Amino acid sequence: MGFSAEWLSLREPADRAARDEALARQAAMAAGPNPLVVDLGCGTGATWRALAPYFPSEARWRFIDNDPALLAEAGRVAGGNADLVEADLGQMNTVPLDGASLVTASALLDLMPEAWVANLAGRLNVPFYATLNYDGRMSWDPEHQDDAAVTAAFNLHQVGDKGIGPALGPHSVTRTMALFEAAGFTVLRADSAWVLGPDMAPLQRELTDGIAQAAAEAGARDTAASWGGHRHARADRTQCRIGHIDILALPSGNLQESTHVLR
Template sequence: MGFTADWLALREPADHAARDAGLLQRAAQAAGPEPVVLDLGCGTGSTVRALAPHLPDGARWRLVDNDADLLDQAAAGPGDHAQVYCCDLAELDKLPLDGVTLVTASALLDLMPVSWVYMLASRLTVPFYAALSYDGQMGWTPDDPQDAAVTQAFNRHQLGDKGLGPALGPRSVETSAQVFTQAGFDVAQADSPWVLGPDQARLQAMLTQGIADAAAEAGATDAADWGARRAAMTAATTCRIGHGDIFARPRRSETEGTHAHD
């Protein structure tokens, strides 16, 4: 699957439908009357497109990614209200936090090690909204005898090193919520599952191929056959891929839009 522009565009409608509306609204309110939003791993700007309609006119964006081409696409929406930063998320001390009122991330925490989440939580003094982290739960209707085994293998694969150390994978939502709570934040959680029907057969096909490939790498010997069966059934299949959202707000913050510090 990867993080190509085509994959990100294909998944965006499912992402937008899955986001928990209550936490999205709380994040928008917490950004304050003059929002400055720092989006980590912004991709093509899906978080911008999801959150911007709920923010006041003139909201400013600081978009961070390590792919310059994706950054250019992300910045096209906010235009003059966006600044782009092509940098490695491992370098948290270089994040442009000064003046930020909200930090966001989407489909990111499950790729990160717990040490990264601890470092991020220790640096933030403003609300943090992280959506669409994979939670390890997958299911299909109709089912297949190999669904459970493939899911288990895929989840093992998700715990592998994605470049910064062993990833949190399916433990990302619960673990990140605990980390931010320990760091002095009030944390709210909500489920945000993809529910993909036959009308999203192309997304299902790409998704199941990626799951099968990862599961095979993790030792599921029947994963390729499972993927082929699933691909042939997408026109009559509904699948549910579990994700979770968190909204973390510093307990010491008494007003909306408290600014961050470097």
């Protein structure tokens, strides 16, 4: 399970535009005055680039990823403000969360199994801010007769095993909220849908190519192939909306304390 630096760079402007700013500010406030932010699956540091303006300049980060090349790039852009940890997120019990005052993740939860999220909720007694979680909704303007069928096949593919167990896919938001609420957190949510116009045609093409491939693997081969060709050819004349949700899970107690602990 992993993503190329090229894909992460291509999607970052859409991610930045989609993030809910009010929830981001609330996450930064919840981290307290001397934050240590642990970013799970940091990639090239997109979460740092999006959130750093909300934190004091002395805020510390711990970037965690299983790809050393992505980690190196994240460390380069963050300078001396981040520690780099190469770790397998699938082995959650070994991921270092000690000292964290905020744990973050972007476009990650829909790839993870429910047991992984339950483990995380059980370990944390600090705020958890997870953004850009795919929620199963997709639409295009103009429409195509196979949009619904391809979306259904893609969503089926998304709950397959990504290497560590069946993924939550489009159910990641509802299940994560329920698991963190059961662990005593108050969970807030905000819409963070991608809205991609013709000006983002390169991203649309990469996105719909990937959707078509996944839908084909889920059994809609002929439909997905014709749909994917149609969407690729018309990306510069199309607007699409891909549903995402940001969530912020807040533990009980004083969220402004500078020292936080793990359960």
